[in-house]
Amino acid sequence: MADTDSGGVRSVQRAVELLALFDADHPSRSLRELVEETGLPKTTVVRLAHTLEQVGLLWGRGDGQYVPGSGLLRWAELAGHTWRLPEEALRRLAELSAASHGETVNLYVRQRGSRVCVARHEGTRTLRHVVRVGTRMPLWSGAASHVLLSRADRADVLAVAAGAPREGWGEPLWERVRRAAEDGWAVSHGEREPGVSGVAAPVFDRAGRLSAAVALGGPTVRFTDEAVAAFLPHLLSTARALTILDCIGGTA
Numbered sequence: 001m002a003d004t005d006s007g008g009v010r011s012v013q014r015a016v017e018l019l020a021l022f023d024a025d026h027p028s029r030s031l032r033e034l035v036e037e038t039g040l041p042k043t044t045v046v047r048l049a050h051t052l053e054q055v056g057l058l059w060g061r062g063d064g065q066y067v068p069g070s071g072l073l074r075w076a077e078l079a080g081h082t083w084r085l086p087e088e089a090l091r092r093l094a095e096l097s098a099a100s101h102g103e104t105v106n107l108y109v110r111q112r113g114s115r116v117c118v119a120r121h122e123g124t125r126t127l128r129h130v131v132r133v134g135t136r137m138p139l140w141s142g143a144a145s146h147v148l149l150s151r152a153d154r155a156d157v158l159a160v161a162a163g164a165p166r167e168g169w170g171e172p173l174w175e176r177v178r179r180a181a182e183d184g185w186a187v188s189h190g191e192r193e194p195g196v197s198g199v200a201a202p203v204f205d206r207a208g209r210l211s212a213a214v215a216l217g218g219p220t221v222r223f224t225d226e227a228v229a230a231f232l233p234h235l236l237s238t239a240r241a242l243t244i245l246d247c248i249g250g251t252a
Contacts, residue, residue, distance in 0.1 A: 011048075014038070014040065014044070014048060015048050015051065015052055017038070018034060018038060018045070018048050018049070018052065019052065019057060019058070019068070021033075021034065021037050021038070022066075022067070022068050023132075024132060027067060027068075028061070028065040028066065028067045029065065029066050029067075030064055030065055030066070031045065031046065031049065031064070031066070034049065034066070049066060052069070053066075053069065055069075055071060056069045056070055056071025056072075057069045057071050057072055082249060083118045083119070083249065085107075085119050085247055086245065086247050088245060089119075089241075089242055089245050089247050090119070090121070092238050092241045092242060092245075093105045093107070093119065093120070093121040093214075093238070094121050095234075095238070096121070096214070096216070096234055096235060096238040097121045097122075097123055097124070097216075099231075099234040100123075100216050100230075100231045100234060100235075101125075102123045102124035102125045102128075103123045103125065103128070103129070103216045103217065103218045103222070103231070104120065104121065104122050104123035104125075104128050104129045104130070104131075104216070104217050104218060105120060105121040105123070105214065105215070105216055105238075106119070106120045106129075106131050106144070106214075106215050106217060107119040107120065107203075107212055107213070107214050107215075107242075107248075108137075108144045108145075108148065108200075108212060108213045108214075108215065109148075109211065109212045109213075109248065109249065110139065110148040110149075111136070113138075113139050113140075113159075113160055113163055114136045114137060114138060114139050115136075115137050115138075115139050115142075115144055115145055115148055115213070116134065116135070116136050116137070117131045117132065117133050117134065117135045117137070118133065118134075118212070118248070118249075119133060120132075120133055123218065125218065125222075127218075127219055128218060128219075129196060129198075129217035129218045129219075131217070137192070138163065138164070138192065139160050139163075140160050140161050140163055140164040140169060140173060141164070141188070141191035141192040142188050142191055142192050142198055142200075142215075143180075143185075143186040143187050143188040143197075143198040143199050143200040143213075143215055144186075144198060144200040144213040144215040145160075145213075146173075146176045146177050146179070146180040146186035146188065146200070147180050147185070147186050147200045147201060147202045147210075147213040147215075148202075148210070148212075148213050149173075149177045149180075150177055150180040150181040150186075150202060150210065151181065151210045152177065154174060157170070157173055157174050157177050158170040158173075158174065160173065161173040161174075176188070184201065184202065184236070185199065185200065185201045185202075185232065185235065185236065186199070186200050186201075187199045187200075187223070187228050189220050189223065190220060195219060195220050195221075196217065196218070196219065196220065197217070197218065197219070197220040197222075197223035198215050198216060198217040198218075198223075199215065199216050199223065199228050199231055199232065199235060200213045200214065200215035200216075200235075201213065201214055201215075201235050201236050201238075201239035202239060203239050203242045203243050203248060204243045205243075205246050205248065206246045211248040211249065212242070212248045214235065214238055214239050214242060216231055216235060
């Protein structure tokens with residue numbers, strides 16, 4: 001776990017990271033798992049879990065397993081209200097998937113040094129790109145990231161690149177971001193994960209600010225130059241439609 005601050009801030013960070021260990025693949029966790037995954041002393045994990053249970057964010061089931069607490073239901077409802085797209089926007093995502101012969105469509109927003117999936121339409125292809133809503137992904141890789149950084153300055157982009165697991169990624173990322181800004185879209189192949197490709201376009205709010213990136217993702221073998229060229233008019237049309245709807249982050 002990160003240990004970049006002190007005092008209360010560090011405790012809050014640790015508590016949030018403890019909650020982040022629960023997901024669709026791990027809906028429950030034992031105390032032993034929490035200790036192993038965090039790398040923290042058992043006494044610290046017990047204290048964090050007890051505090052989170054007191055405020056309803058964790059629940060000890062009595063069988064040695066912890067699960068997300070009922071107190072999260074209120075936050076989940078609020079987040080759903082804030083980020084749920086209107087039916088027209090969801091229809092546009094579905095139409096883009098159909099126009100791309102069943103590829104998966106994701107909508108991402110930037111959150112500091114990450115991009116977060118806030119909506120998706122899962123494709124119909126047997127082999128497909130799967131990103132769950134709410135998933136946080138690195139901002140240093142992928143077509144959607146290039147688009148989300150396309151209005152960032154050089155210092156910001158280089159700071160993002162510093163978090164990449166490879167050295168010397170700053171200049172290549174800056175070039176990709178500049179190209180995305182010039183072209184109004186971006187494509188990537190295997191940057192985050194070998195064999196996975198994506199093509200993305202920007203979505204703006206009514207004030208002209210970059211608010212999101214809409215992206216198609218799938219196996220690289222299907223994202224040939226010819227395929228990307230065929231996807232692009234539909235992708236750009238969808239991005240324009242979402243811009244007109246101005247529905248990102250509950251702004252509609």
